[in-house]
Amino acid sequence: MSTQPKLAVWKFASCDGCQLSLLDCEDEILAVSDAVQIANFAEATRHVEPGPYDLSLVEGSITTPHDAERIREVRAQSRHLITIGACATAGGIQALRNYRDVSEMASVVYASPQYIDTLATSTPVSDHVKVDFELRGCPINKHQLLEVILAFLHRRKPVVSSESVCVECKLRGNICVMTAHGTPCLGPVTHAGCGAICPAYNRGCYGCFGPKETPNTAALAAQWKTLGASSGEILRAFRSFNGYADAFREESLKHE
Amino acid sequence: MTPSSVQSILERSRLQDLFDVLHRRGYAVIGPTVRDRAIVCEELRSAAELPEGWGDLQEGGSYRLQRRPDKALFGFAVPTNSWKEWLHPKRLKLLDAHRNPDGSLRFTPGDEDDPPKLAFLGARSCELHAIAIQDRVFLGGAFTDPHYAKRRAAVLIIATNCGTSGGTCFCVSMNTGPKVNRERTPFDIALTELLDESGHRFLLEAGSEAGAVILGELPVRAATESEVTAAETLVANTANRMGRSLDTHRLPETLLANLEHPRWKEVADRCLNCANCTMVCPTCFCTTVEDVTHLTGDHAERWRRWDSCFNLDFTRMHGGPARQSGQSRYRQWLTHKLATWHEQFGSSGCVGCGRCISWCPVGIDLTEEVRALRSP
Numbered sequence: 001m002s003t004q005p006k007l008a009v010w011k012f013a014s015c016d017g018c019q020l021s022l023l024d025c026e027d028e029i030l031a032v033s034d035a036v037q038i039a040n041f042a043e044a045t046r047h048v049e050p051g052p053y054d055l056s057l058v059e060g061s062i063t064t065p066h067d068a069e070r071i072r073e074v075r076a077q078s079r080h081l082i083t084i085g086a087c088a089t090a091g092g093i094q095a096l097r098n099y100r101d102v103s104e105m106a107s108v109v110y111a112s113p114q115y116i117d118t119l120a121t122s123t124p125v126s127d128h129v130k131v132d133f134e135l136r137g138c139p140i141n142k143h144q145l146l147e148v149i150l151a152f153l154h155r156r157k158p159v160v161s162s163e164s165v166c167v168e169c170k171l172r173g174n175i176c177v178m179t180a181h182g183t184p185c186l187g188p189v190t191h192a193g194c195g196a197i198c199p200a201y202n203r204g205c206y207g208c209f210g211p212k213e214t215p216n217t218a219a220l221a222a223q224w225k226t227l228g229a230s231s232g233e234i235l236r237a238f239r240s241f242n243g244y245a246d247a248f249r250e251e252s253l254k255h256e
Numbered sequence: 257m258t259p260s261s262v263q264s265i266l267e268r269s270r271l272q273d274l275f276d277v278l279h280r281r282g283y284a285v286i287g288p289t290v291r292d293r294a295i296v297c298e299e300l301r302s303a304a305e306l307p308e309g310w311g312d313l314q315e316g317g318s319y320r321l322q323r324r325p326d327k328a329l330f331g332f333a334v335p336t337n338s339w340k341e342w343l344h345p346k347r348l349k350l351l352d353a354h355r356n357p358d359g360s361l362r363f364t365p366g367d368e369d370d371p372p373k374l375a376f377l378g379a380r381s382c383e384l385h386a387i388a389i390q391d392r393v394f395l396g397g398a399f400t401d402p403h404y405a406k407r408r409a410a411v412l413i414i415a416t417n418c419g420t421s422g423g424t425c426f427c428v429s430m431n432t433g434p435k436v437n438r439e440r441t442p443f444d445i446a447l448t449e450l451l452d453e454s455g456h457r458f459l460l461e462a463g464s465e466a467g468a469v470i471l472g473e474l475p476v477r478a479a480t481e482s483e484v485t486a487a488e489t490l491v492a493n494t495a496n497r498m499g500r501s502l503d504t505h506r507l508p509e510t511l512l513a514n515l516e517h518p519r520w521k522e523v524a525d526r527c528l529n530c531a532n533c534t535m536v537c538p539t540c541f542c543t544t545v546e547d548v549t550h551l552t553g554d555h556a557e558r559w560r561r562w563d564s565c566f567n568l569d570f571t572r573m574h575g576g577p578a579r580q581s582g583q584s585r586y587r588q589w590l591t592h593k594l595a596t597w598h599e600q601f602g603s604s605g606c607v608g609c610g611r612c613i614s615w616c617p618v619g620i621d622l623t624e625e626v627r628a629l630r631s632p
């Protein structure tokens with residue numbers, strides 16, 4: 001039997017983009033599969049090894065009673081559980097339902113809504129079970145994913161900073177779109193990790209990595225107003241992929 | 257040849273000669289250019305890349321590139337980035353660690369190469385003062401930084417006297433400009449851009465032997481008395497048009513006597529703790545160290561990168577970060593910059609370049625904060 005740590009990848013309500021980041025590690029994937037035993041990864045292979053697993057990567061949010069049960073089973077079989085992506089860490093874009101009446105929406109969307117068995121909310125995994133580490137992003141950054149797996153393998157803290165996107169923006173040498181162009185940007189309240197891609201292409205940050213440490217969303221929203229953003233625009237900016245993360249949710253509610 | 261106060265004139269049309277001489281001598285030229293609607297310092301291949309006819313409008317939280325009525329090349333205040341990124345790199349590999357087959361470890365230094373020879377073209381007086389401050393930080397005292405030292409030694413400084421002041425400049429308050437001063441902050445060549453009915457040209461002055469040698473290779477003529485006077489007047493006018501001012505009288509004592517002032521809370525309510533101010537400040541020098549391991553487990557690297565006192569991890573110890581509130585982080589930044597820096601390094605940590613004001617996304621202005629902190 002293999003002595004390598006067993007890795008499992010689990011999917012809940014999500015688009016699969018985050019787990020695809022693992023397959024996207026083309027240059028490193030072989031080395032990863034040398035270092036860990038990929039025991040359960042439906043996107044890559046039908047072969048499934050039984051649990052328990054040393055490391056579980058969980059993608060997706062909890063949206064059905066079945067999900068809520070299954071995540072407990074996953075937790076029970078996993079020594080370490082790491083959530084990946086905005087869905088698993090914050091409820092994802094589908095958490096927009098949390099601001100509406102789901103049964104009403106289901107009746108509009110589905111011809112036979114009686115077959116829909118869903119929870120009223122889409123919630124992050126950490127609302128249901130203990131999570132050992134949350135990797136942010138919509139989608140996650142594949143280099144950060146590798147870093148997290150590596151840190152796990154070598155029993156060290158992952159080098160994943162919770163500072164602002166602005167720090168990455170300056171390290172990359174971008175011109176600040178907020179100050180130099182007057183473009184509203186979520187970078188100052190958003191968790192680093194993407195490498196400040198959008199400002200590098202003269203776009204404001206969309207907040208894909210969710211709230212940073214100690215985000216001052218109120219002060220940023222006030223500045224967006226000064227730059228001409230409407231309440232509706234501010235609401236929609238905070239209420240996107242990470243719209244159910246505490247800081248973004250609370251700020252969005254102020255602009256309803 | 258020795259430096260002299262003799263001033264010479266280089267015509268605008270011959271500025272490329274300066275690039276050619278520098279390139280021949282093995283220097284890469286770092287200077288201002290326009291990118292993404294701002295003036296940034298980057299490596300320039302020729303004089304054609306300089307920001308001809310561009311100026312800037314800087315205010316709290318706002319920077320706008322704008323056309324000038326003339327074709328000045330240095331007709332703006334300070335560029336977005338400062339020279340520190342070439343002397344104190346944003347990211348630097350400190351070491352590689354390898355595991356030998358017998359399990360023992362082998363370490364090799366990560367920054368062994370000779371640094372590139374760089375010519376800083378267009379460094380302003382405030383920026384020379386910022387470099388002098390970082391010289392004290394990295395090269396003063398018992399422990400010096402070899403990475404900074406070798407890069408610093410390979411730099412040639414072609415300074416410029418400011419003919420324009422920005423809306424957020426306050427070098428006059430900090431006694432750091434706008435005229436470069438060889439005694440206080442050495443340079444190799446200083447230039448003043450003259451643009452009037454007699455033409456577009458540069459008044460050059462050698463500040464070092466290396467500068468004099470380079471001047472000797474340029475097609476220059478002696479400056480006339482009226483050109484020297486014109487340059488003096490230009491810089492004097494700049495000094496009279498500072499966009500901001502800061503009262504430095506007993507500033508360290510005043511700030512340290514007001515650590516519980518209600519203004520700290522007010523500014524913290526606005527501050528995003530985004531760290532932009534520290535990234536753009538030419539004197540801020542803090543770094544963190546990060547280790548990366550390779551998948552095989554046989555190789556690891558240790559990297560140093562810029563950090564900021566606005567980040568929580570900056571003060572993280574066992575039990576959590578020491579400066580948890582935004583208020584304590586802003587206060588740390590301002591009091592270090594303007595007060596405790598004096599004790600630590602013998603001068604203020606601020607040279608009045610105004611970058612932290614212009615590039616703060618919410619326009620927090622340290623000169624305004626100091627005014628508020630001075631009033632009870």
Ligand code: SF4
Binds near residue numbers: 167
């Ligand atoms: S562009 Fe956005 S992320 Fe970049 S420094 Fe400006 S505010 Fe921050």
Ligand code: SF4
Binds near residue numbers: 527529533615616619
């Ligand atoms: S003062 Fe401005 S630039 Fe500095 S951390 Fe606060 S909001 Fe960011």
Ligand code: SF4
Binds near residue numbers: 537
């Ligand atoms: S504190 Fe602000 S004005 Fe002073 S040197 Fe730093 S960036 Fe320039």
